[in-house]
Amino acid sequence: MESGTSTRTTCPYCGVGCGVMATPQEDGSVAIKGDEQHPANYGRLCSKGSALGETLSLDDRLLYPEIAGHRARWDEALDVVAQRFSETISEHGPESVAFYGSGQLLTEDYYVANKLMKGFIGAANIDTNSRLCMASSVAGHIRAFGSDTVPGTYVDVEEADLVVLVGSNMTWCHPVLFQRLLAARERRGTRIVVIDPRRTVTAEAADLHLAIAPNSDVALFAGLLDHLNRMGLRDSGYVEHHTAGLEGALESARECGFPGASTATRLPAEQLREFYTLWSRSERVVTAYSQGVNQSVVGTDKVNAIINCHLFTGRIGRPGMGPFSLTGQPNAMGGREVGGLANMLAAHLDINSPSHRELVRSFWASPRIAERPGLKAVDLFRAIGEGRVKAVWIMGTNPADSLPDADAVQEALRSCPFVVVSDITRTDTTQHAHVLLPAAAWAEKSGTVTNSERRISRQRSFLKPPGEAQPDWRIICDVAARMGFAEAFDYQSPAEIFREHAALSGIANEGTRDFDISACAELSESAYNTLEPFQWPRRQGEASDADATRFFAQGGFYTPDRRGRFVPTPVVLQSVSPEFPLILNTGRIRDQWHTMTRTAKTPRLMSHYAESFCEIHPDDAEAAGIAPATLVRIVSPQGTAVVRALVTERQQKGSIFVPMHWTDQQTAQGRIGAAVHPGVDPISGQPGLKFSGARIEPFDAAWYGFAVLRDRPDKITADYWALARAEGGWRVELAGAGPVEDWAAYAADLIGSGENLETLSYSDQDQASFRLASFSGNALLGALFVSPQPVAVSRTWAVERLKASAINGMERLRLLSGRPGLDQPDPGPIVCACFSVGANQIAAAVESGAASVEAVGAALRAGTNCGSCRVEIRRLIDAAALKKAV
Ligand SMILES: Nc1nc2c(c(=O)[nH]1)N[C@H]1C(S)=C(S)[C@@H](COP(=O)(O)OP(=O)(O)OC[C@H]3O[C@@H](n4cnc5c(=O)[nH]c(N)nc54)[C@H](O)[C@@H]3O)O[C@H]1N2
Numbered sequence: 045m046e047s048g049t050s051t052r053t054t055c056p057y058c059g060v061g062c063g064v065m066a067t068p069q070e071d072g073s074v075a076i077k078g079d080e081q082h083p084a085n086y087g088r089l090c091s092k093g094s095a096l097g098e099t100l101s102l103d104d105r106l107l108y109p110e111i112a113g114h115r116a117r118w119d120e121a122l123d124v125v126a127q128r129f130s131e132t133i134s135e136h137g138p139e140s141v142a143f144y145g146s147g148q149l150l151t152e153d154y155y156v157a158n159k160l161m162k163g164f165i166g167a168a169n170i171d172t173n174s175r176l177c178m179a180s181s182v183a184g185h186i187r188a189f190g191s192d193t194v195p196g197t198y199v200d201v202e203e204a205d206l207v208v209l210v211g212s213n214m215t216w217c218h219p220v221l222f223q224r225l226l227a228a229r230e231r232r233g234t235r236i237v238v239i240d241p242r243r244t245v246t247a248e249a250a251d252l253h254l255a256i257a258p259n260s261d262v263a264l265f266a267g268l269l270d271h272l273n274r275m276g277l278r279d280s281g282y283v284e285h286h287t288a289g290l291e292g293a294l295e296s297a298r299e300c301g302f303p304g305a306s307t308a309t310r311l312p313a314e315q316l317r318e319f320y321t322l323w324s325r326s327e328r329v330v331t332a333y334s335q336g337v338n339q340s341v342v343g344t345d346k347v348n349a350i351i352n353c354h355l356f357t358g359r360i361g362r363p364g365m366g367p368f369s370l371t372g373q374p375n376a377m378g379g380r381e382v383g384g385l386a387n388m389l390a391a392h393l394d395i396n397s398p399s400h401r402e403l404v405r406s407f408w409a410s411p412r413i414a415e416r417p418g419l420k421a422v423d424l425f426r427a428i429g430e431g432r433v434k435a436v437w438i439m440g441t442n443p444a445d446s447l448p449d450a451d452a453v454q455e456a457l458r459s460c461p462f463v464v465v466s467d468i469t470r471t472d473t474t475q476h477a478h479v480l481l482p483a484a485a486w487a488e489k490s491g492t493v494t495n496s497e498r499r500i501s502r503q504r505s506f507l508k509p510p511g512e513a514q515p516d517w518r519i520i521c522d523v524a525a526r527m528g529f530a531e532a533f534d535y536q537s538p539a540e541i542f543r544e545h546a547a548l549s550g551i552a553n554e555g556t557r558d559f560d561i562s563a564c565a566e567l568s569e570s571a572y573n574t575l576e577p578f579q580w581p582r583r584q585g586e587a588s589d590a591d592a593t594r595f596f597a598q599g600g601f602y603t604p605d606r607r608g609r610f611v612p613t614p615v616v617l618q619s620v621s622p623e624f625p626l627i628l629n630t631g632r633i634r635d636q637w638h639t640m641t642r643t644a645k646t647p648r649l650m651s652h653y654a655e656s657f658c659e660i661h662p663d664d665a666e667a668a669g670i671a672p673a674t675l676v677r678i679v680s681p682q683g684t685a686v687v688r689a690l691v692t693e694r695q696q697k698g699s700i701f702v703p704m705h706w707t708d709q710q711t712a713q714g715r716i717g718a719a720v721h722p723g724v725d726p727i728s729g730q731p732g733l734k735f736s737g738a739r740i741e742p743f744d745a746a747w748y749g750f751a752v753l754r755d756r757p758d759k760i761t762a763d764y765w766a767l768a769r770a771e772g773g774w775r776v777e778l779a780g781a782g783p784v785e786d787w788a789a790y791a792a793d794l795i796g797s798g799e800n801l802e803t804l805s806y807s808d809q810d811q812a813s814f815r816l817a818s819f820s821g822n823a824l825l826g827a828l829f830v831s832p833q834p835v836a837v838s839r840t841w842a843v844e845r846l847k848a849s850a851i852n853g854m855e856r857l858r859l860l861s862g863r864p865g866l867d868q869p870d871p872g873p874i875v876c877a878c879f880s881v882g883a884n885q886i887a888a889a890v891e892s893g894a895a896s897v898e899a900v901g902a903a904l905r906a907g908t909n910c911g912s913c914r915v916e917i918r919r920l921i922d923a924a925a926l927k928k929a930v
């Protein structure tokens with residue numbers, strides 16, 4: 045793409061699906077802006093979206109195919125993949141091979157992968173990381189609606205009087221939608237309720253936070269249904285004409301009732317009552333939910349307990365109301381449309397229906413079609429470990445970290461006779477690959493994605509793939525051709541695949557299936573290239589000017605009798621064992637994306653949290669002998685992880701929280717997936733990633749260290765380390781269980797050594813504390829701080845020294861002492877990633893009179909770009925006010 049030309053594309057991170065304008069610059073960088081015309085974001089971007097330009101560097105990218113760790117030609121690599129898959133199939137049958145894909149693949153990639161597996165290999169062993177993400181929503185939708193349909197739109201979030209966020213940390217995970225909600229609240233006084241065992245930033249922004257006991261959502265909503273019934277709030281017309289099965293659901297609701305809900309959730313009665321009253325009185329209510337609902341062994345029941353309340357009151361499919369599953373990944377929804385899950389067929393057709401199977405088979409003109417559902421993610425990797433699946437192709441996902449019981453997953457991959465991985469960089473998963481295929485990345489790929497509100501948007505390439513990287517759809521088609529299916533996979537462009545996908549959605553549909561984009565079946569290349577974002581359905585022959593599409597206001601469900609279903613949701617209490625008495629909850633932070641293969645490339649995004657942590661309630665920390673900022677070992681029956689202790693009352697007693705993001709690429713023992721329990725919801729097969737039994741113990745550190753480094757170290761020798769990119773270099777946290785003999789030698793190993801370096805060092809008598817800084821000319825090459833306690837050096841300030849143009853005299857001594865001078869105020873931990881504004885700077889602005897988030901923004905710009913940090917700024921203002929009051 046010529047520099048200066050803007051391309052309209054879509055953000056590759058969350059399911060909000062924001063439009064992005066990417067403009068390559070003459071210096072090789074790319075300017076990123078929100079697309080003002082895109083109906084998901086109208087120009088806004090969050091911290092991750094805004095930093096996309098910084099993730100495009102080619103260091104770490106895979107540039108060439110590899111076989112057994114050695115560079116190979118594409119035709120060699122593709123031959124090996126096709127041959128090994130074909131051999132395995134002919135020897136052991138089609139179910140001995142599998143694909144494991146991702147909600148981050150584009151619809152076109154996904155479509156061909158699914159077609160190859162289900163129609164040509166003839167098994168349904170294609171599953172995806174969406175199993176870890178959306179499966180319970182899909183199953184809940186299908187149980188209630190007969191189809192996997194999200195009834196509402198983003199506009200509903202803005203037009204509601206009450207928005208209930210269940211198990212959603214929307215401030216951090218769907219930031220632009222959250223900003224839209226906050227703007228709507230300004231206009232219309234929307235009430236926001238957050239249901240989350242933790243006091244998250246989202247909970248702090250809410251009018252009411254229900255810190256329920258983990259996994260008690262079913263009881264909360266069963267109790268609500270009972271309350272609605274007692275209050276006579278049934279929409280009798282709707283229930284009578286459009287639904288079935290109410291009695292069973294009411295019975296389980298009655299059994300639970302207010303007392304049951306109260307016991308299970310452990311909420312104060314008046315809080316529970318307040319919530320029930322609010323929900324009852326607000327006709328315009330949206331109940332939006334995410335992983336606190338889906339990632340549970342009772343996830344599908346949670347989904348249906350929520351939907352039951354909406355069906356009962358007829359609050360569905362009309363402006364400002366409805367249940368709303370927030371999809372996680374940029375194309376989780378697109379993956380569901382093409383049938384990327386092992387228990388689905390393409391185009392929302394049913395794999396269990398012989399006529400649907402025949403319909404797809406004849407449309408594809410394929411020799412066979414999968415006869416039954418395939419293995420779901422957790423079972424799939426178990427089958428690999430047990431040798432039942434002998435060849436697997438992993439695309440666009442990192443199961444060695446993101447699956448529960450992740451050490452067992454690594455073991456399974458190690459034992460698997462043939463592993464193919466398509467990725468853009470090296471990960472904990474790629475190290476198990478017999479064949480490694482370099483995929484084109486976001487900036488280089490073209491296709492479509494579907495966001496949480498069923499809106500299909502184009503992703504458009506604006507850079508050439510580096511080295512020999514290829515788009516996923518092409519890699520899959522090339523393998524298919526080599527397996528003997530050239531004709532069926534002879535696509536010349538993503539548009540051609542999209543047309544076929546659209547055509548399939550309309551075949552024998554006639555309103556019997558929700559997913560229908562048959563109006564796009566004839567789309568020309570140029571119409572595809574200029575395709576504007578649109579919401580499905582878009583049926584052939586129907587006007588395409590609808591600015592919002594909704595489902596089910598007038599019934600019309602996709603069950604055989606077209607009635608929606610109430611589902612009984614009995615309350616099953618979850619418990620932990622005395623040996624592993626804490627509930628380990630896992631999830632996300634604001635500035636990282638999953639296993640960090642892209643977001644860890646940007647210093648800005650690494651400055652919010654530079655290492656992993658474990659939120660622990662002060663009482664639990666004390667009982668386990670864990671002091672703030674020390675290291676904690678999390679132990680479960682599955683495995684262990686070591687991270688920093690973050691002692692906070694935001695965490696409820698009895699539970700701990702660890703982010704899912706850190707891997708062996710960034711830290712020594714921080715893969716929390718290793719400690720996560722692999723139990724799944726029996727209906728959806730989705731693992732309960734938010735609830736594992738665990739215990740915590742102190743990691744006995746003989747010493748702690750912190751270093752800033754200009755160059756990435758080749759190797760880090762420490763029992764604990766966490767490495768992060770920083771402006772001008774790297775920062776690393778360290779700790780060791782045993783003594784280090786020679787700190788100067790240790791520092792030289794880490795920082796680098798050379799002839800022309802000037803080194804200053806300091807150590808106390810028993811060598812328990814040690815500091816060293818190395819300079820090359822005027823500039824800092826690296827500094828190491830060691831202490832028997834967690835190192836008390838300002839990280840932000842020390843990191844800033846790396847890019848200081850000249851450090852001389854006094855400044856060198858200050859650096860060694862780890863204390864900023866008065867003329868170099870310490871910004872403190874970074875709060876606003878967009879403008880790199882630290883907590884100390886915000887506190888100083890508050891001290892000098894900035895009493896609102898707006899005033900802080902006016903003084904420092906903090907919070908004025910993406911807005912994702914505004915709740916954290918509010919928290920600092922409130923803390924200062926509290927300090928004044930006491
Ligand atoms: N910054 C960032 N944003 C992302 C992503 C990312 O990696 N980083 N990933 C994207 C993806 S794929 C997804 S799936 C979404 C996930 O988005 P979210 O679901 O919002 O994020 P999580 O942090 O996984 O979990 C949400 C909350 O569920 C709470 N929770 C735990 N147990 C329970 C429970 O029993 N009941 C209730 N009610 N709540 C509970 C947790 O405490 C947590 O705060 O985020 C998307 N957006």
Ligand SMILES: Nc1nc2c(c(=O)[nH]1)N[C@H]1C(S)=C(S)[C@@H](COP(=O)(O)OP(=O)(O)OC[C@H]3O[C@@H](n4cnc5c(=O)[nH]c(N)nc54)[C@H](O)[C@@H]3O)O[C@H]1N2
Binds near residue numbers: 372439445466716720
């Ligand atoms: N403990 C715990 N575990 C969890 C969760 C949790 O809350 N707690 N959440 C779960 C959820 S909701 C999700 S969605 C998963 C996410 O987990 P993963 O899917 O494993 O995480 P990612 O880091 O997004 O992995 C995407 C991979 O695709 C690569 N990639 C990027 N672009 C492309 C491309 O265009 N083509 C190809 N071939 N590769 C590409 C990236 O480099 C990266 O290695 O994690 C799940 N695991």
Ligand code: SF4
Binds near residue numbers: 056219
């Ligand atoms: S909210 Fe942020 S991460 Fe999600 S799509 Fe928009 S810019 Fe990307």
Ligand SMILES: [Mo]
Binds near residue numbers: 176177178372373
């Ligand atoms: Mo997800």
